Amino acid sequence: MLSIYLALIDEPSDKEKFEQLYHDYQKIMFGTAMSVLHNAALAEEAVQESILKIAKNISAFSSEDCNKTVGLIVIIVRNTSIDILRKERREASLSYDDKILADSSAPDVANILSGEISEVLEIISSLDSSFCDVLTLKYVYGYRNSEIAKLLGITEQNAAVRLYRAKNALKTKLEEKGYEFK
Numbered sequence: 001m002l003s004i005y006l007a008l009i010d011e012p013s014d015k016e017k018f019e020q021l022y023h024d025y026q027k028i029m030f031g032t033a034m035s036v037l038h039n040a041a042l043a044e045e046a047v048q049e050s051i052l053k054i055a056k057n058i059s060a061f062s063s064e065d066c067n068k069t070v071g072l073i074v075i076i077v078r079n080t081s082i083d084i085l086r087k088e089r090r091e092a093s094l095s096y097d098d099k100i101l102a103d104s105s106a107p108d109v110a111n112i113l114s115g116e117i118s119e120v121l122e123i124i125s126s127l128d129s130s131f132c133d134v135l136t137l138k139y140v141y142g143y144r145n146s147e148i149a150k151l152l153g154i155t156e157q158n159a160a161v162r163l164y165r166a167k168n169a170l171k172t173k174l175e176e177k178g179y180e181f182k
Contacts (some may be wrong), residue, residue, distance in 0.1 A: 008055045018058050021069065022051065028070065029077045036081035042088065046081040049153075053080065057151060060143075068141065072151070075133045079152045082130070123173045131166035138163060 009015045029050055033043035053076055054061070061069055124135050137143045137151065149159040171181065 006055075008052075009058055014058045017061065018055055021054060021058075021061060021073070025070065025073050029073060032074050032077040033081045036078060037085055042084055043081070046077060046084050049084075050077045050080045053151065053153060060147070060151065071136065072141065075137065076151055078129060079133060079154075083153060119177070120170075120174070123177065124170060127166065127169050127173065130162055131169050134159065134162045135166045135170065 006015050006018065009018055026047070029047045030043055033046035033050075034040065037043045037046060050073070054073065061072065121140075124132055126132075127135070133152070134148060137148045138145075143151070145159045145163065146156050148163075149156040152159065154162075175181070
């Protein structure tokens with residue numbers, strides 16, 4: 001099975017990196033998928049889909065930064081698992097709303113993060129996992145909306161909507177902690 005994924009990768013150094021990721025994080029990926037899906041067959045499906053996403057985006061992974069790599073892998077697997085769960089439950093996907101994206105009242109999270117970073121990161125991690133994931137990918141790892149969409153297997157519009165909603169949820173939590181916005 002590994003050879004199929006390796007066929008998707010052109011660069012020999014990327015192939016080595018992918019093999020290392022595959023062997024090092026396969027159990028973590030399955031455990032993450034099981035925690036969401038509670039079904040071994042569905043968890044295996046989520047892992048396989050996630051491995052495919054990782055193979056297609058292997059350049060986004062660093063072989064030096066272990067914490068970033070684990071975080072990115074967990075985010076990919078968790079979101080893939082949630083997508084499978086939604087598909088199983090036949091839930092409707094989020095609809096795109098032009099008005100939401102045009103609204104400029106969402107806080108600029110980059111300015112917020114320049115302050116009390118550890119407290120803000122703690123608040124971000126307390127948010128709903130989909131909000132936490134997009135904020136982490138955008139502001140901690142520095143990915144663009146198009147890259148976030150590709151990593152999470154969603155449309156770029158959906159990524160923008162999630163980011164907007166996540167910013168508002170973060171703003172609400174920060175206001176509860178005493179932060180003020182102009």
